[in-house]
Amino acid sequence: MTTSPRLTLHNSLTRRKEVFEPADPARVTMYVCGPTVYSYAHIGNARPAVVFDVLARLLRRLYPNVVYARNITDIEDKIIAAAKEQGVEIAAITEKYARIYREDMGTLGVLPPDIEPKATETIAGMIAMMERLIASGHAYEADGHVLFNVPSYAEYGRLSGRNRDDMIAGARVEVAPYKKDPADFVLWKPSTPDQPGWDSPWGRGRPGWHIECSAMIEKHLGRTIDIHGGGIDLQFPHHENEIAQSNCAHDHAPLARFWLHNGFVNIEKEKMSKSLGNVLLVHDLIAQAPGEAIRLALLNGHYRQPLDWTADGLAQARRMLDRLYGALRALSDVEADANDTVPDAFMEALTDDLNTPKALAVLFDLARQAHVATEPAERARLKAALQNAGYLVGLLQADPESWFAGAGVTPHIDAEEIEALIAARAAARKGRDFKEADRIRDELAGRGILIEDGPQGTLWRVAG
Missing domain, CATH: 3.40.50.620 (HUPs)
Structure with missing residues (x-):
């Protein structure tokens, strides 16, 4: 740095x-x-x-x-x-x-x-x-x-x-x-x-x-x-x-x-006003979406410019966080580097009149690097960079598994129950009972749980 x-x-x-x-x-x-x-x-x-x-x-x-x-x-x-x-x-x-x-x-x-x-x-x-x-x-x-x-x-x-x-x-x-x-x-x-x-x-x-x-x-x-x-x-x-x-x-x-x-x-290209009935209360929004996604949606535009708030924009912010947290989850097997360094490009963006869109682009480049890095020291550096840069904009401070479990938005989700169903599905697949495995996948999907099979096993997240 x-x-x-x-x-x-x-x-x-x-x-x-x-x-x-x-x-x-x-x-x-x-x-x-x-x-x-x-x-x-x-x-x-x-x-x-x-x-x-x-x-x-x-x-x-x-x-x-x-x-x-x-x-x-x-x-x-x-x-x-x-x-x-x-x-x-x-x-x-x-x-x-x-x-x-x-x-x-x-x-x-x-x-x-x-x-x-x-x-x-x-x-x-x-x-x-x-x-x-x-x-x-x-x-x-x-x-x-x-x-x-x-x-x-x-x-x-x-x-x-x-x-x-x-x-x-x-x-x-x-x-x-x-x-x-x-x-x-x-x-x-x-x-x-x-x-x-x-x-x-x-x-x-x-x-x-x-x-x-x-x-x-x-x-x-x-x-x-x-x-x-x-x-x-x-x-x-x-x-x-x-x-x-x-x-x-x-x-x-x-x-x-x-x-x-x-x-x-x-709001959706219209001025927010009581007369139009389009006033969006934060208290209502946080019952519908993670607070971190709302924050990211607010930071996606430069602070001095008007911001057009849309339902699609909020959904996109949630998907963006899925990508960022996905990168942290991919680095879960390494400890973050102990230093508090922040990438130069990220600091250059933020110190240029709080250019958060440009700073976020640096975050996504770090996430891209995290998915392809293989050297342990490099992966530890990337993990620290993601967390440290994320802190400066108030993002990526949650545990990735908590994020994908829908923490703060869907308290009805029982993580232990989901893990038990995923384990049952894995057993069904091992026993070549694909009909039962598909039934469990469909049950999870019906509960709003998406699963992804990969080298690290089956990962799950709450659908956005």
Whole structure:
């Protein structure tokens, strides 16, 4: 393994790929906008979780200390509405769906972030930031609200590249008499007696969405972080507003040096929306397919490009994993080389703005080599390379036999029973009772079990 190539990332702020150099190589900081926990996460929500999990894994290989924060938004009007509709306390909604989100993302191989701040635990920091913004003339109080004064920040719109008219239309701004400018956005708003609220200098109320992330970043990571990530849908107005309020609250120190955005997920070439009835929930998908296959389907396209999610694409991802795990199974008679090397071509792909399609092509070339290699040392090297490279993209960490047994998707499969049937079939074949052998094969097929006879004996797997 030679020295790792330099990491380049596409910076949404400058609209070009740049060499990534952290402000402090001994403490690399990354923040990604996490879920608003009032319902199940859909496949579009899963894409940034998976993409930035890969980036966090890569950063940890390149740097000695990475601090990755992904927040939980646990106060927001949709949460309030869901709690009211179900007749429960807000915490019952947020704790339930935060837990489900963590479990579902974990099934997709997403590692927990280093820090998972909650908005409700950062109210004091939000209020302090708003007080600074008011004192500097970048925010004002009106009718119990605190609003950011957009005209006071000349660089507003730089991230999204929108002009003023587009920004006002795109933000779907609320027309309110207390606003000085139509583009001004809410930092704090009053709460009615039946709504959650906190005491503040402007009365009992709750924060606006945008101020939450700025305050959590300030509290846990500092004034300026290395990387801020999220879906392209958050670029405007959320990230634009984060930049405005953070820069103005911090004497114009930049909020983030690199901004990364992943593309939309469409469903069968259509925009995912409730009105079309095509919203795919991760919680439902993981009951139908292995989490690792869902992850691979999300990584098959470059993160910055729109991804067209299809049933065929998910089935293809499962077949691709069959090939990769098949290569590991073919190497089951050797121990993986003890070193943690990753092929240069794989690292070159990942460090080139997370080019996962190109990195996956390297994985499949390793699998091809594994099937033809005969020298024990070479086979041990290939096994380590497959596992080590796989780890960086969150794949191939399961036992191959567990994968082919359908682990995590078909708990009704009794592996011991399947092995007993395969042994009975082998005995029937040895006794030249081919009718019985064929009957057992058909029974297994009826249960969704495919068998393959080869030099290593009869191998089986759950049909995809």
